[in-house]
Amino acid sequence: MARIAQALLKRLGGMAIVLALVVTVVFIIVRVTPGDPAAVMLGSDATPADIAQLRTKMGLDAPLLMQYGQFVLGILQGDLGQSIFLNQPVTTALAARAEPTFFLTLFSILIAVGIALPVGILSAVKRGTVFDQIVVTLTMVAASVPSFWLGLILIQVFAVGQGWFPASGYGGPETPFLERLHHLVLPAVALGVVNSALITRFTRAAMLDVLGDDYVRTARAKGAGEGRVILKHALKNAMIPIITVIGLSVAMLVAGAVVTETVFGLPGVGNLVVSAVLRRDYPVIQGALLVVAAIYVLINFIVDMLYILVDPRVRL
């Protein structure tokens, strides 16, 4: 128990440092804008008075160090600034668009893992067979397909062609929850299938690594059934690299969601970021980057903690 608490504290310390650096990187990104960010945001029609007003509103008048201090203080108080174009707090804008992104990411990871685990395990068990070669080839191709292109094809075939799923949109709050989720099927499949490639390859490699180990041979020699050998003895020991790659995939899914949401017209965080970029709404870009990176750091932390649960030998 003390070992787990020690590891937890150590990782929490590391996480705090990374988060502090993430905040600093986000702060710097907006400040590297050539010229005046307020002038860039307001465009060429803005008067000097408008620009000055926005500069004051964004706190750009203060010395850089003070701006940084205010930025950090705001984050600690849950204030990510004010969206200039939406005229609402960035936290409100993000929260209003969190649902589709959350469910899209969740379903995509479920689809990716649902495909990758059984296929990766089977491919390793049947190493060198036609099935294995097909899996290796398909994962290579899937990893080369842009998820937005697959999304466009799915829309063409299953939305426009068959009419089974809506081609775009998500429905408002008045739309029943299940109907809203129905809108997520095609985007989740597009993202999930593309991202299953990496997890499948890692699962296959991790399983190949352990299938030849002594304890697997011993389990077989003791007469354990093949299913038990694979699932209980081999898979359990192959889980660490698999959990790592699943954790990594979540970040990739969020990146993929930015583009996929645009293809499917989903009003999620990705769509918000893209429109914020097109309108140079820096507080929104800043806030979204920060939240997504913080979630990623948190997922990494959870993954590290899972290592200890899966394999007690792991020292963090």
Next chain:
Amino acid sequence: MTTMASLSMPFASGLRRLFGNRAMLFGAIILAIVILAALLAPWVAPYAPNKLSIINKLKPPSMTNFFGTDEFGRDIFSRAIFAGRISLLVSLGVVVISTVLGVILGVAAGFFRRLDAPISRLLDAMMSFPDILLAIALVAALGPSLTTVILALGITYAPRLARIVRGSTLVLRELPYIEAAVAMGLPTWQILARHVLLNLASPILVQATFVFASAMLAEASLSFLGVGVSTDMPTWGTMLASGREYMNNAPWLMVFPGLAIVFSVLSLQLLGDGLRDLVDPRLAKES
């Protein structure tokens, strides 16, 4: 040390291995075709990429227009070839920038113990941002242009290379001949240039191939979103974005640029995988 083994590998043996690995050979051939077509675009493409022909708009693939025409009657085959130039140029620029930054950061972290912790934490922080998100934020900050896209993606992918370089440098630093060089009082820059960097060539080459593939996908995504290079330049991403509106009646508008992306990225993945197997034969046995 596998990296040194691969470096000293005779050229003939390297070629034999290349031809022995059919997947890698396939990747190399496809990539060579894409590069040659892009380099020789003015001679290979049957039409100018922006040549309008409204009477020929949205024509399906035929002997005169292999990939059909777009909403302005422009030849998609010619545009796809010219678009390859931009994609390759961007990806190459990204590889150069991320390699330079990655090597500097990775060697510094791996060789100088004091710098390891701060640089590693910075890399952790940079890698916490999903690649596309960080790239579009940087493009938004710097303003969209070809140079900005290359710079933004270069910065985004630098930590990936830095991690690999750091790992390899950590191993190299402990090798007896490096320790001997340090003990002999050889200047640090000489040790780094002669002994460390040279031995990092193989892992960098492998990782750079994968960064090339990722950059190609990312560039297409940025262009598709309208936050990449100018829409006046044909890129596979902008072709997909503009063809999207017509995809119900003219599916070839999205099929061919998409296939161009898939084949180019696939060729790079196959090449990267093959190179990794050459560098580390242990991995080849597992795959």
